[in-house]
Amino acid sequence: MDKLNRVRIADILKMQSFGQTINVKGWVRTKRGSKTVSFIALNDGTIIHNLQIVAELANFDEEVMKQITTGACISVNGVVVESFGQGQHVEIQAKEIEVLGTADPLTYPLQKKGHSLEYLREIAHLRPRTNTFGAVFRIRHNMAMAIHTFFHERGFYYFHTPIITASDCEGAGQMFQVTTMNLYDLKKDENGAIDYTNDFFGKQASLTVSGQLEGELAAMALGAVYTFGPTFRAENSNTPRHLAEFWMIEPEVAFNDIFDNMQLAEDFIKYCVKWALDNCMDDLAFLAEHFDKELISRLQSVVECEFVRLPYTEGVRILEEAVANGHTFEFPVGWGTDLASEHERFLVENHFKKPVILTDYPKEIKAFYMKQNEDGKTVRAMDVLFPKIGEIIGGSERESDLDKLSKRIEEMNIPMKDMWWYLDTRRFGTAPHAGFGLGFERLLLFVTGMANIRDVIPFPRTPNNAEF
Numbered sequence: 001m002d003k004l005n006r007v008r009i010a011d012i013l014k015m016q017s018f019g020q021t022i023n024v025k026g027w028v029r030t031k032r033g034s035k036t037v038s039f040i041a042l043n044d045g046t047i048i049h050n051l052q053i054v055a056e057l058a059n060f061d062e063e064v065m066k067q068i069t070t071g072a073c074i075s076v077n078g079v080v081v082e083s084f085g086q087g088q089h090v091e092i093q094a095k096e097i098e099v100l101g102t103a104d105p106l107t108y109p110l111q112k113k114g115h116s117l118e119y120l121r122e123i124a125h126l127r128p129r130t131n132t133f134g135a136v137f138r139i140r141h142n143m144a145m146a147i148h149t150f151f152h153e154r155g156f157y158y159f160h161t162p163i164i165t166a167s168d169c170e171g172a173g174q175m176f177q178v179t180t181m182n183l184y185d186l187k188k189d190e191n192g193a194i195d196y197t198n199d200f201f202g203k204q205a206s207l208t209v210s211g212q213l214e215g216e217l218a219a220m221a222l223g224a225v226y227t228f229g230p231t232f233r234a235e236n237s238n239t240p241r242h243l244a245e246f247w248m249i250e251p252e253v254a255f256n257d258i259f260d261n262m263q264l265a266e267d268f269i270k271y272c273v274k275w276a277l278d279n280c281m282d283d284l285a286f287l288a289e290h291f292d293k294e295l296i297s298r299l300q301s302v303v304e305c306e307f308v309r310l311p312y313t314e315g316v317r318i319l320e321e322a323v324a325n326g327h328t329f330e331f332p333v334g335w336g337t338d339l340a341s342e343h344e345r346f347l348v349e350n351h352f353k354k355p356v357i358l359t360d361y362p363k364e365i366k367a368f369y370m371k372q373n374e375d376g377k378t379v380r381a382m383d384v385l386f387p388k389i390g391e392i393i394g395g396s397e398r399e400s401d402l403d404k405l406s407k408r409i410e411e412m413n414i415p416m417k418d419m420w421w422y423l424d425t426r427r428f429g430t431a432p433h434a435g436f437g438l439g440f441e442r443l444l445l446f447v448t449g450m451a452n453i454r455d456v457i458p459f460p461r462t463p464n465n466a467e468f
């Protein structure tokens with residue numbers, strides 16, 4: 001076969017001039033035709049649309065044509081011609097075809113159209129070849145680009161926090177342990193406690209649940225930073241919004257208070273959603289058509305509306321009023337309790353009909369590092385609540401006062417023996433600062449309209465599932 005430059009299908013479909021001979025490579029989606037001609041729908045992942053390849057059977061070996069089945073990979077040299085068929089304006093008149101890889105129709109798992117999302121999860125190694133997951137993963141890439149661009153344009157530095165950590169201040173109970181010890185031969189001391197001195201790090205170590213504490217160290221030097229990395233939580237909750245391994249974006253900014261923090265969160269999400277509308281419309285249109293008719297209007301409304309800012313106390317009052325008026329929730333609601341997803345969604349979807357930033361939560365249900373309010377009861381926490389999702393962002397202004405912070409740590413019985421370095425930020429040149437964590441997959445749930453978080457990450461890790 002003649003060696004020609006390969007052109008991506010995304011670029012071929014944009015061509016306005018015809019007659020040139022090019023090479024295209026991709027995977028066969030379907031083949032149909034008559035006794036004299038075959039029409040092959042080819043996809044190379046660069047765009048959701050397929051390219052039509054027209055092959056006059058008289059010009060090709062019958063054995064080669066037989067191998068061109070759904071899932072096979074082929075390389076085609078051919079002429080770009082104007083198409084008068086439906087749904088496309090260019091097609092390729094094939095001159096030479098080489099089969100790079102066959103796919104036996106009897107065993108290729110993606111034969112039939114319209115597989116369920118549940119079935120596709122079982123073949124997560126092949127699901128990127130479907131229209132749905134091609135769209136989701138192209139959008140996933142675009143959201144990562146949007147995030148880095150947003151922060152870079154605003155002078156934030158991308159800071160890499162460790163994935164292995166020895167501090168368990170936040171995630172006690174839901175951390176995955178990291179060890180090289182022989183679990184069949186564990187050494188214990190006289191009290192029956194495990195002796196970690198011979199373990200790899202000389203102490204107990206785990207996978208991180210958040211890069212925030214190290215992010216704060218960086219903010220006290222570089223001013224404005226963000227992390228964007230994998231995060232691990234061994235929470236045994238089988239919900240459509242929780243993964244054991246997910247990606248989190250955590251900006252941390254010196255001199256920001258909670259109001260600056262809320263504005264940053266709002267600007268940030270709007271920027272990402274607008275990026276999707278500006279750059280991913282083909283994929284969004286496909287997902288809207290197949291899964292969620294209101295997807296695009298929902299994205300547009302988030303970009304245009306102003307997020308509500310509401311104190312927790314006020315939010316609880318609205319929920320209690322709803323209960324008094326006959327609305328039933330599965331979980332009880334009252335001042336001091338953490339809100340369940342159903343409560344968050346009620347505020348967003350039923351009451352305000354737009355995103356809500358809930359602030360000033362009771363200190364008992366929030367982390368030790370949040371700035372304490374004058375009232376002695378609440379802290380400067382902020383959760384951003386979204387339609388269909390519930391919590392998409394959790395953040396706060398941080399407690400910058402060493403004495404107040406230390407007292408809170410004692411009250412909460414947090415083992416801080418390994419945290420001297422964190423408290424040093426408050427000992428030396430402490431400053432007001434604030435930050436938040438955005439769950440990358442929660443953002444993707446919102447942007448793609450997919451209903452289950454397992455369908456917006458290539459290889460989901462959940463309880464009892466770490467295949468692929």
Ligand code: ATP
Pocket residue numbers: 233235241242243244246248391392393394395437438439440441442
């Ligand atoms: P939730 O109440 O939904 O479990 P959280 O309060 O534990 O969330 P944070 O600790 O504030 O969440 O983490 C910051 C963000 O990370 C959350 O707002 C959410 O977007 C995301 N997140 C938290 N846990 C998970 C998880 N298990 N899987 C995916 N994303 C998560």
Ligand code: MN
Pocket residue numbers: 235
């Ligand atoms: Mn959680």
